[in-house]
Amino acid sequence: MIPAPGIPVGTAAHRSFRYYDLVMVLFVSVLLISNIASSAKIVDWGVSLAGLRLAFDAGTILFPVSYIFGDVLTEVYGFKRSRRVIWAGFGSLVLSAAILWLVRILPGEATWNEYAGQQAYDAILGGVSSGGIVLASLAAYFAGEFSNSIVLAKLKVATQGKRLWMRTIGSTLIGEAIDSLIFILVASLFGVFPWSLFVTLVLTNYIFKVFIEVVMTPFTYWVVAKLKKAENEDYYDRGTRFNPFEFKGE
Numbered sequence: 001m002i003p004a005p006g007i008p009v010g011t012a013a014h015r016s017f018r019y020y021d022l023v024m025v026l027f028v029s030v031l032l033i034s035n036i037a038s039s040a041k042i043v044d045w046g047v048s049l050a051g052l053r054l055a056f057d058a059g060t061i062l063f064p065v066s067y068i069f070g071d072v073l074t075e076v077y078g079f080k081r082s083r084r085v086i087w088a089g090f091g092s093l094v095l096s097a098a099i100l101w102l103v104r105i106l107p108g109e110a111t112w113n114e115y116a117g118q119q120a121y122d123a124i125l126g127g128v129s130s131g132g133i134v135l136a137s138l139a140a141y142f143a144g145e146f147s148n149s150i151v152l153a154k155l156k157v158a159t160q161g162k163r164l165w166m167r168t169i170g171s172t173l174i175g176e177a178i179d180s181l182i183f184i185l186v187a188s189l190f191g192v193f194p195w196s197l198f199v200t201l202v203l204t205n206y207i208f209k210v211f212i213e214v215v216m217t218p219f220t221y222w223v224v225a226k227l228k229k230a231e232n233e234d235y236y237d238r239g240t241r242f243n244p245f246e247f248k249g250e
Contacts, residue, residue, distance in 0.1 A: 017231050020077060024085045027069040031089045032096055034059035034066065035137055039192070040124050053200050057193075060205050064212035067175060068220055070148050071168045076227045078235030079153040079242060086145045086244075093141065097134040100125055132190020136183045144179025146244050148172060153237040161236070164224065165217050172213040180205040 038059030045055070066089075073082040104126060108118055152171035159167065184201045187193050193201060228234050 017077070017233065019227060019230060020081065023069055023073060023227075024088060027066055027073070027085055028089050028092045030062055030066045030069065031141070032092055034061075034063035035093060035096070036125070037062065038137070039126075039133055042193075042197075053204075055197065055200055055204060057201065057205070060208050064172075064176070064209040065216075066145075067148055067172055067209070067213060068168075068216055070145055070175075071152055071171065071220060072223050072227065074149045074152045075156065075164065075167070075224050076231060076233055076235065079149055079237045079240050081235075082149045082153075083146075083244060083247075086142075086149065089145070090138065090142060093134075093137055097137075132187055132192045136186035136190070136192065139186055140179045140183035142244075143182055144175045147178050148175025150242045151175065153240065153242070157236055157238055161234070164221060168217060168220055169210075169213055172210055176206055176209040176213075180209065 036059070038057040041058040042055055043058050043061070044053070070082065070086070073085055104121060108121075148171045151174050152167050155167040155170060180202050184193060184198060184205065188195055188198050
C-alpha cells in the first residue's frame with residue numbers, strides 16, 4: 001500500500017527493490033544509443049517552424065526518454081537513488097567514449113579498409129570518441145540530468161505529491177534547456193557542428209525534447225503508479241542535501 005503524502009517508505013540505506021536495476025539499465029541504454037546517434041547523423045524534416053529549420057541531431061529522437069526515466073527514478077525512489085543512476089550513466093558515457101577512441105586508433109584490416117575504411121569510421125563514430133563531442137555530452141548530461149532531478153524532487157515536496165504532470169514537465173523545461181544549450185555550445189566550439197546551425201539545433205533540440213516529455217506524460221503517470229505499487233515506495237526528499245558529489249550512506 002502507498003503511504004499518505006509526506007511519509008517515505010523503505011528509507012533504509014540498503015533496501016533492495018524489484019525494478020530499480022531494470023530502470024537503471026534502460027536509462028543507461030537509452031543514453032548510450034542516443035549519444036552515438038547524435039554523432040552519426042543530423043536529421044532534417046524538410047519543414048520550418050516560424051522560419052526556423054527543423055533540423056536536429058539524431059540522438060534527439062531517443063534522448064528525451066532518458067529524462068522520462070530520470071523523472072520516474074526521482075519520483076519513486078528519491079534523489080539519492082536517482083543520483084546513483086545518473087553517475088552510472090556518466091561512467092558508461094566515459095567508458096564508451098574510451099572504447100570507441102581505442103578502436104579508432106587501432107590499425108584497420110585490409111579488406112575492411114576497402115569497403116569501409118578509417119575515413120568512414122571517423123565520419124560516423126569519430127565524433128563520439130573525439131574530445132569535443134565527449135566533453136559536450138558529459139557536461140550537458142551532468143548539468144541537465146541533475147538539474148532535472150533536483151527540480152522534480154523539490155517540486156514534489158512543495159506540491160505535496162500532487163500534480164505530477166507539473167513536476168515532470170517543469171523539471172524537463174529546466175533540465176532540457178540546460179542540456180541542449182551546453183551540448184550544442186560545446187560541440188560547436190570544438191567544430192562538431194557548424195555555427196550556422198547553432199540556433200537551429202539548440203531550439204529544435206529543446207522544442208522536440210519538451211514535446212516528447214509532454215506527449216509521454218500519460219505513460220509516465222502509468223509507470224510511476226505501477227512502480228510505486230510494486231515497490232511499495234513513494235519517496236519524499238525532505239531534508240535531502242542535493243549535492244551531486246555526496247555519497248555518504250549510499
